[in-house]
Amino acid sequence: MDDKRQQDPQVQPENLLLTAQGLSKAFGGIQAVNNAEIHVPEGQIVGLIGPNGAGKTTLFNLLCNFIAPDHGRIIFNGRPIERLQPHKIALQGMIRTFQVARVLSRLSVLENMLLAAPNQTGEKLHNTFFQAHIIRRQEKELKEKAHVILESVGLAAKAKDYAGALSGGQRKLLEMARGLMADPKLMLLDEPAAGVNPTLIQQICGHVERWNDNGITFLIIEHNMDVIMSLCDRVWVLAEGQNLAVGTPAEIQSNKEVLEAYLGQ
């Protein structure tokens, strides 16, 4: 791992937001992720690509501890997190989205947004007795914040609709906007452009860039190479659960091994 980091002078150890080393996970006899590593420098947009079945989503699940890794070490924001429960990892500032957008159908769009805010006073049952005024104030503030975010992604008009009534693309937007409500340091986007029309892909890329400018780091799984090329500072390639290559998008595009992995041996 060290030699890779030395190859890239702009990545200093102190500004790595997320590092994962030696991650492995086997499902029965299938080694889904095998001794993989990934480094995400703070403030960058990092891509994660690989052919279908390469273990990208599993790697995401390992990073968030949605699936417990067999081996490996994950350090997020200077702290080891591989043994933390998933919700605690989320509270540390690492928010994920899902490959197929998952919205809470029978909650309104606004409620979906409000839910995401971390550490709300009213989430604790005992606080509902004596902290009613604080809860009310927080709700008001959160609603304002949610409206600003919804406005920026163009969902403000849908705030009162059921999230389940949104189209596929709108769900993707909502999921990202909802993640933003959680004040993340790092957002893991699992195929944000999958099944989305080209115009909306452009919009999503614009949002990601804007949020990145505001200081949020991104790790993105994506098959759409245009998205990867336009957004990412660095790209990691995974194949058959192992690291295949890492570099700038341009380097990756000309990498023979990567092309082979994608096109078949």
Added chain:
Amino acid sequence: MEVGYFVSLALFTTIYALFSLGLNLQWGYTGLINFGHIAFMTIGAYTTIALTLPNFVKEMPQRLMEQYPVIESQAWLASILKGLGDILPEQVPIVIAVMIGAGLAALLGLAIGTSTLRLREDYLSIVTIGVSEVVRLVAVNEEWLTRGPRGVFNYPLPLAKLQPNLFIKGVMIASLVLVLGLALWRLWQWLLQQPQREGHAPLSPALFVGYVICLIGVAICWWLSFSLSLTIEMPSYLQELVLLMMRLAMAAPLAIVGVVLVYASCRQTVQQLRAQPFNTHLSLLTVTMGMGLVVMFFGALIMGLGFEIKLLGIHIIGSSEYTYKAGLLWLLILTVAVIFWQLERWVNSPWGRVLTSIREDEEVAKALGKDVFRYKLQSFMLGGAIAGIAGSFYAWQLTFINPDGFIPLLTFQAWIIIVAGGAGNNVGTLLGAGIFWAYNEVTRFILPNILPLDDARLGAFRVMVIGLMLIILMMWRPQGLLGKKEELTLGR
């Protein structure tokens, strides 16, 4: 029809409503499938009466040794038990006993929850069925603990020795009127918004007033017509049928007056009536009937508390005697009102939002930093505690309990109530309970006179009709009476 009968009916309905509110928190809001809700009620009921019955707990170690003589051969165990018998209190105040009962029910929830809530939800449903049967069988077999099938009776009842004077009666009645007023106000608010929520033109109060007038008309006629009697000799079922017809004939004119009033009250109303879809009328009718039932229950209760109306020396309604059950109902209604209000606050708070998010997709809740397991546990325990409190009232209402009163059927009756009323809706749960018991009582008294069947067959027939009604309900309104239709069409 006596006041006492209505009080009993209202007691059962309200106990079922409370019991179902607990399940609604677990299933309707959090999505936890609990098929063993009765276990919580059993624990609540037995704990309360065991703690309040003089010397019942104190003699438990003694009875344990009598039932299992093998213990006495273990000297150390026997001495511990004897010591325990000396320490245990003779009796616990009734309020504390209820709290301990609710606490133990919550502890059962904790025990079930910690072992199964991390698993997939279908495991929970299987485990809860098992646990509820285990609890019942323990109650049947461990006679030292529960006196088994012989049952427990003569336990203290709350407010049983109360001899209310005029002031206390006044306070009781005033508190009930307050609760009733708040409940009706809430219903009113809800009702006015209902068509809008379903995407139709808003409702004017006039329309509703018309419905209420209709209902009051029907109710008064029905009430008055009970004084009718037939002098001609005929078979009893025919007699009942004729009486039914006569009552309907009496009730019809006022109902017609009500309808005319609705149409005459203002032109706008007529237009509104046409603009409203059929469903709005049905829900209006249901809610009006629900309100009528509520008013009737409260009326009966107020009379049961010893309130009467006399006009020019003629006794019109009510009786001057305070009955124990009316006092119990008063207590129960206040309890339910407080629990209902608190539940509504909870489910509408950020805490409740997390619960519904878990119901929708717990992975999302987890990904957004919510401790899903903890919330599930809280919901499960809280629902259990509420069922425990319902259990205390259940025991007081029956004044005799044995394990036969805690069969799994009760769990499924609570499920019927929730499904019929609309899951994830506390008002719907109350309404469901009202309808369930109204149906139960109406068929119990009217069917035997109309259908020439024996008791066993009638019982089976009534259950069949419940099933049929549920099927019709699920076809016509799968979201339940107060559920939201659009929620059904939403994809994941």
